Amino acid sequence: MQYVSTRGHASGQRFCDILLEGLAPDGGLYLPEHYPQVDDATLTRWRALPYAELAFEILSLYIDDIPPSDLRALCERTYTPAVFGTEAIVPLRVLDPAQAGGAPLYLEALSNGPTLAFKDMAMQLLGNLFEYELARRGETLNILGATSGDTGSAAEYAMRGKRGVSVFMTSPAGRMSPFQQAQMFSLMDENIHNIAIEGVFDDCQDLVKAVSNDLDFKRRYRIGTVNSINWARLVAQVVYYFAGYFQATRANDQPVRFTVPSGNFGNVCAGHVARMMGLPIDMLVVATNENDVLDEFFRTGVYRVRSSADTHETSSPSMDISKASNFERFVFDLLGRDAAQVRELFGDRLGREGVFDLGAHPAFAQAATTYGFASGRSTHADRLATIRACWNDRQQMVDTHTADGIKVAREHLHPQYPMIVLETALPIKFAATIVEALGREPLRPAAFEGIENLPKRVVTLPPDLEAIKAFIVARCQGVPAAVA
Numbered sequence: 277m278q279y280v281s282t283r284g285h286a287s288g289q290r291f292c293d294i295l296l297e298g299l300a301p302d303g304g305l306y307l308p309e310h311y312p313q314v315d316d317a318t319l320t321r322w323r324a325l326p327y328a329e330l331a332f333e334i335l336s337l338y339i340d341d342i343p344p345s346d347l348r349a350l351c352e353r354t355y356t357p358a359v360f361g362t363e364a365i366v367p368l369r370v371l372d373p374a375q376a377g378g379a380p381l382y383l384e385a386l387s388n389g390p391t392l393a394f395k396d397m398a399m400q401l402l403g404n405l406f407e408y409e410l411a412r413r414g415e416t417l418n419i420l421g422a423t424s425g426d427t428g429s430a431a432e433y434a435m436r437g438k439r440g441v442s443v444f445m446t447s448p449a450g451r452m453s454p455f456q457q458a459q460m461f462s463l464m465d466e467n468i469h470n471i472a473i474e475g476v477f478d479d480c481q482d483l484v485k486a487v488s489n490d491l492d493f494k495r496r497y498r499i500g501t502v503n504s505i506n507w508a509r510l511v512a513q514v515v516y517y518f519a520g521y522f523q524a525t526r527a528n529d530q531p532v533r534f535t536v537p538s539g540n541f542g543n544v545c546a547g548h549v550a551r552m553m554g555l556p557i558d559m560l561v562v563a564t565n566e567n568d569v570l571d572e573f574f575r576t577g578v579y580r581v582r583s584s585a586d587t588h589e590t591s592s593p594s595m596d597i598s599k600a601s602n603f604e605r606f607v608f609d610l611l612g613r614d615a616a617q618v619r620e621l622f623g624d625r626l627g628r629e630g631v632f633d634l635g636a637h638p639a640f641a642q643a644a645t646t647y648g649f650a651s652g653r654s655t656h657a658d659r660l661a662t663i664r665a666c667w668n669d670r671q672q673m674v675d676t677h678t679a680d681g682i683k684v685a686r687e688h689l690h691p692q693y694p695m696i697v698l699e700t701a702l703p704i705k706f707a708a709t710i711v712e713a714l715g716r717e718p719l720r721p722a723a724f725e726g727i728e729n730l731p732k733r734v735v736t737l738p739p740d741l742e743a744i745k746a747f748i749v750a751r752c753q754g755v756p757a758a759v760a
């Protein structure tokens with residue numbers, strides 16, 4: 277399989293070439309040159325597979341530069357009950373039972389990994405892939421990132437103790453929930469470095485960008501990223517759409533709908549890929565919070581990125597985005613893979629005007645018709661009401677992001693097609709809003725009892741480029757002797 281850039285310049289890359297890279301050199305995002313098609317017989321065969329085997333089958337369609345026996349071993353090491361808590365890995369449970377003749381609404385649990393958010397599903401595989409590929413090349417990598425919570429902790433738990441790779445994770449000092457801080461800062465692994473920046477998330481992100489823009493520093497200290505535009509993360513997420521589908525249906529002629537709490541459009545983009553491969557997904561519902569960039573697009577065709585001043589801080593913070601970094605992938609497909617148009621929209625127009633409008637474009641209607649997209653929006657009041665109703669009426673406690681998904685999903689039900697809402701985090705990660713909604717503390721998995729009291733390993737730095745560079749230089753891996 278070869279990979280192309282959404283902006284048209286790069287081509288002929290294989291999976292392991294793009295694994296350790298972020299953006300394509302032309303600023304675009306990588307996509308496979310075509311989507312492998314899965315026929316009825318294949319779906320039937322896959323129905324019976326355990327999750328790790330299913331992952332191997334799907335990944336092998338996109339990865340042909342890792343020997344199959346190695347890829348299978350990587351999948352088996354990643355998707356085990358020891359890491360994800362259950363044999364099913366992503367078990368489905370009923371939230372709203374089927375009414376007479378109708379279809380139920382399910383929650384698909386993607387949040388039973390080490391950091392209790394769905395990002396573990398892809399990041400755990402990425403950790404194993406990185407370790408494998410770096411060893412094969414005899415290279416090292418220092419991952420630099422900025423996080424407001426879920427991504428950073430998922431990256432750290434995926435990379436901890438892995439050979440050849442270190443993580444330098446910046447986060448805004450004092451801004452993450454106490455549980456999230458405890459999760460990250462209690463890691464004592466030597467290759468994990470927590471850096472609390474005296475500032476807000478944007479300061480962290482600016483620092484990471486500034487370091488990455490210093491190409492000489494970046495090369496010398498082998499700086500890399502694990503952000504959500506990485507194709508390997510996306511393709512790993514394709515697997516649970518298949519796994520969810522198989523649990524909700526008995527035969528391959530039964531369509532389903534998925535609703536996805538969305539921020540950077542990574543998760544739902546994986547659903548798009550699954551659908552393009554032939555999985556019978558009737559509708560992909562994009563659920564946003566008050567930061568409704570994506571809902572606005574799917575309703576009107578206008579894609580209007582927000583300034584940081586216009587980005588709301590909400591109680592579903594992992595969906596607080598000003599622009600959706602994976603969205604370019606979908607637009608590339610929507611525009612018939614016309615890279616010149618994508619370059620004009622994302623490379624020029626967005627940079628210049630901060631907005632583009634496809635409302636009058638002949639392709640826009642296909643977002644709903646050909647590609648099955650729909651959308652909706654949820655607010656803090658909706659979130660509280662949904663969390664309360666799930667707890668009081670269904671005896672299920674859901675997190676704030678999942679609540680946004682449930683609220684929007686219920687606006688897009690089909691009488692016969694099951695609706696599957698992706699559960700993207702567990703309530704314990706966002707305790708303050710659970711207390712606000714329910715007047716009680718969230719349920720806490722036993723393994724996380726008392727983690728707030730563990731010793732913490734974190735340094736606090738000012739939002740200063742030289743300070744963070746000096747910190748990296750002192751701690752990074754694999755620097756040539758002449759430099760160190």
Ligand SMILES: *Cc1c(COP(=O)(O)O)cnc(C)c1O
Nearest residue numbers: 426539540541542543594700701
């Ligand atoms: C990251 C995240 C999201 C948003 O996912 P995208 O892939 O960015 O759309 C939603 N919910 C939770 C809990 C997350 O951590």
